Amino acid sequence: MTNSTAMDPVAQPVRLLIVDDDPLVRAGLALMLGGADDIDIVGEGADGTEVADLVDRLRPDVVLMDIRMPAMDGLTATEALRARPHAPEVIVLTTFHADEQVLRAIRAGAAGFVLKDTPPAQIVDSVRRVAAGDPVLSPAVTRRLMARAAGTRPGSGHDDRAGRARRRIAALAEREREVAVAVAHGCSNAEIAATLHLSVATVKTHVSRILAKFDFNNRVQIALLVHDAGLLDDDGPETGGIG
Incomplete structure (x- = not known):
């Protein structure tokens, strides 16, 4: 750029x-x-x-x-x-x-x-x-993409991807993991901040660190990684359908 x-x-x-x-x-x-x-x-x-x-x-x-x-x-x-x-x-x-x-x-x-x-x-x-x-990609779009991804049928390729994703997620600190899961649930930074009792600036810092650790371009890639790791069943913050 x-x-x-x-x-x-x-x-x-x-x-x-x-x-x-x-x-x-x-x-x-x-x-x-x-x-x-x-x-x-x-x-x-x-x-x-x-x-x-x-x-x-x-x-x-x-x-x-x-x-x-x-x-x-x-x-x-x-x-x-x-x-x-x-x-x-x-x-x-x-x-x-x-x-x-x-x-x-x-x-x-x-x-x-x-x-x-x-x-x-x-x-x-x-x-x-x-x-x-x-x-x-708004939180609403992220949720639609996650819903589509969740419908992917398991298979050997899926299992391999899940294992790689879990190993990558394991490299995150506990708070970073919580933020990553919230991102995958389609939460905005403000929603994550309110749920985890953090400032919006701190949430942005955590997201930036996660992006840097995985050499990602955007938060949807974070969401896809969390999905691949099978973490979307974790309790996630309730969202209000923000678009």
Whole structure:
């Protein structure tokens, strides 16, 4: 991501790359997002096969990535892109509210997803938030994703993943583990703070430490790890459906 100056964290516009196989969708997104003074559309791509070259040449801060594309889908492109050092953030563009494809994108390191029928102002806000390091997945979206993940049938691959997840969770301090489980239950920082009798700032610090320990990009990856470790049966804070 492009580093802005310490004096003014919004001095530089967000460099955005749009990748979608539908030229009308690309044109609409470019028109919508290009109207924001703090967003600079640096390029467009029509397929996942173009992403690596476009990123190398254009150095975007954020990539808005469609899932369904012909030669290389957006999920494969996201996985390849996020495996690279100094990769831009990725927002998955989808028609699905909660789908196993979205879960795969989040596991790969996408900073979130937006629906194609999302109001324009919210898409603009999503790009801004991701560029600022804030994933665009509300607690309500997290809960939907967890519900989908919970429906995954156990198998050898699932069991292997569960064992790896439990070993990683074991590296957390007790308070960090409590925060991680609360995140997986879809709680906001304020809800976690109230339940665990902590300040919101302290909760944010714990979340940041968990992200750093696991080299994660966002709290949904924390939630998926907790789910994989089988900890969602733990007592979690009651939430009020915050979106």
